[in-house]
Amino acid sequence: MKTLIVDDSIIMRTAIEKFASELGLTIVGKAANGKQAVEMFQQHMPDLVTLDITMPEMNGLEALEKMLNIKPDAKILVITAITEKSVAIEALKKGAKGFLNKPFNEESVKNAIREVMGK
């Protein structure tokens, strides 16, 4: 499964890449902001995207809409530090298949990815 990792933190991208690779996913790109994410999405057409929300250039919610306009069946897992409920509701309404709050650990990331892949 082609996977795109989107987060403005190097640490988060590194951790998610490690955990996703261990699940057998193929990482096709890593983006540090929403604008770069949409460009990489268009280029690689991934099946799965892990997506942060608070990022420079373009935030994750805006990127989410643009990516699903390009490929509506892409599975998007939002991974964010924001715990305010309406943000999760908005992401799911826009078409995200899953929502995971930071801080995460190996088990919570792998479980969230497995759950989204099963949808």
Added chain:
Amino acid sequence: MKESELKHFVDSTLQYFQNATGEAATLGVPYIKKSDEDVYCDFTGIIGISGSRRGAIYVCCPRPLLEQLAAKVTGLAQVADDAVRDMAGELANTIAGNATRAFDRNFQISVPVIVEGKPKSISLKLESPVYVLPAQWKNNKFAVIVGISD
């Protein structure tokens, strides 16, 4: 900011270390920072607050804490220098982001700004009163500094 709201930042700080590392952090007694008091550290992750509130959150960390935390979070034995610096921003982002549940939808957090050494001429200003939460994880002392308007 009301003193009672400080609890949300205490909770999110403790929760961060417990969930991300499985090893608890401990907190000291919070106090109000004096205007002429400097808090020194190797790296500071800064999050600006806008929308329904104004101000900032600073997370002031020594390098060894960031190195150990980055290794723990990524599962890698060693992490590069830029990743250690990045860890300061991500820690501040997560502590601030986790506290958003206690505020309204218009409590907006910025992307992190990371400063090495003593923060100078930063546009993201702390609003008085400024609370300092002294904390420790393993043998590393750090501080979460919160200055947000009512």
